Amino acid sequence: MGNALRFLYKNCSQPTTTESQSLGPHGVSAQNVGVSALAHDILHFEVTSQVPEGLSKHVVSSKKAQSNWYKKLLQAWKQAKPPPRTPEETARLVIETLKRHQKADVEGLLAFYGLPLPHTLVELSTGAPSTLPNGVKYELHTLPVDVKAVADGDTITVYVSTTDPRESSSVPKEVQLAAIQRSKARAERNYPKADALHKKITDQNYRVINIQNEEILAKKYRIRLRGIDAPESAMPYGKQAKEELANLVQGKCVRILVYEQDRYGRYVGDVYCNDIFAQEVMLKKGLAWHYTAYDRRTELANWEKEARAKRVGLWASKNPEEPWEWRKDQREGR
Structure with a gap:
């Protein structure tokens, strides 16, 4: 202590x-x-x-x-x-x-x-759901999240240990073999060989992570927070949104309820950190929009409405630009 x-x-x-x-x-x-x-x-x-x-x-x-x-x-x-x-x-x-x-x-x-x-302080709901909501395909329990893995206010990269029952049966044999060979190469101080073997592992969407001097083979998942759309990094409040999400998840093991995979290969889900619902924090602090095109949950709409009424975060501006419109303008070169 x-x-x-x-x-x-x-x-x-x-x-x-x-x-x-x-x-x-x-x-x-x-x-x-x-x-x-x-x-x-x-x-x-x-x-x-x-x-x-x-x-x-x-x-x-x-x-x-x-x-x-x-x-x-x-x-x-x-x-x-x-x-x-x-x-x-x-x-x-x-x-x-x-x-x-x-x-x-x-x-x-x-x-x-x-x-x-x-x-x-923002008043938050208590606890994560004790039973899986309708539509959840499975849940992930991650290793501690690296702050560098937070891309922006609605996207993070997480890793799940392959000792997890859901992961253990699906690890490719070549990844398992490369992890064993890498460990041996490092023991022999053959670091170029170890690095080459780790590249084979990362190319397969896995990674060897050192946690408290223990090397853990883990599966990589890119997560898109379901139901919200945060400002892009180049937009007003983009930096604040990224920092808020980073403060919430860094160094912590998070629980993710996965609903689907989007066209970019990201896993779309609800993110809970120490029983705090990440989407609720982002909406109530005015650092994200409710993404109504993909999510119709009433509670998310109410949390955005609450932030608008308090004029917190991006709602301090009179006419904040929606990130989906900003991305559209970028694609069209406006």
């Missing part, structure tokens, strides 16, 4: 030149002050049983009560897999952990760390 917190604090607390001009109260940039500072203070509490100085100015309860909060937060952080990385994830952990405590204390603690307050 201590090592994980030290790693997080160390990586969050190295400001760039531009960041150094806007450091928060704990000496880190305004963008990551909440996550880094809380990680630092939980580590400090684990070692010393001391709560941070200055917190009492933001909350109404005693130092004894504050110690109780940090005990609970320490336990919650240990149980979080993976631990929160973004200010929003961190705020949700604090709110959930301290939900039985006074509102003034919870909000004061969040304010102390510069974390989002409860009323600024």
Whole structure:
């Protein structure tokens, strides 16, 4: 636990030149002050049983009560897999952990760390479906998602271990053989041969992934989030949409309910990350349209309507351009 917190604090607390001009109260940039500072203070509490100085100015309860909060937060952080990385994830952990405590204390603690307050967070539905909805062909349970695998706000690349029962029976023999030969070549430090063998594997839509010093043969899937269309990267809010989806899935194992495969070979499905429905997040934050040409679900329409009414994300603009129209104009050279 201590090592994980030290790693997080160390990586969050190295400001760039531009960041150094806007450091928060704990000496880190305004963008990551909440996550880094809380990680630092939980580590400090684990070692010393001391709560941070200055917190009492933001909350109404005693130092004894504050110690109780940090005990609970320490336990919650240990149980979080993976631990929160973004200010929003961190705020949700604090709110959930301290939900039985006074509102003034919870909000004061969040304010102390510069974390989002409860009323600024998007209210999400609870849980993924316990039974498969109609139309689902199968579900995928992925390995942790690499942030580089997020192409934009509605497309990600994921990998599923071939030890998964659904995958194990369909791995091509040449891929299995190449994986075995590659492992042997690496043991012999014959890296050119190992690289050549890995190319054979990747050419077949597989990949050998190292997770916690264990090499795992995995099947590659390109996923298109069902029912939404996010701005393209070159469009307004395209970068924000990609970052939001990346923050949601990076480093996490996700559950995907696959409905079909599109004309580009992508698997179209609903994406759940720690029981959070990715499409709901993207729509409620105003970072995607409900793609009504392919999906008629009422809840998706309502989530877009909610974001429009609040004028959040792309709806802050009067007439945001639909991505399908933008792509059409690009194809026609307009």
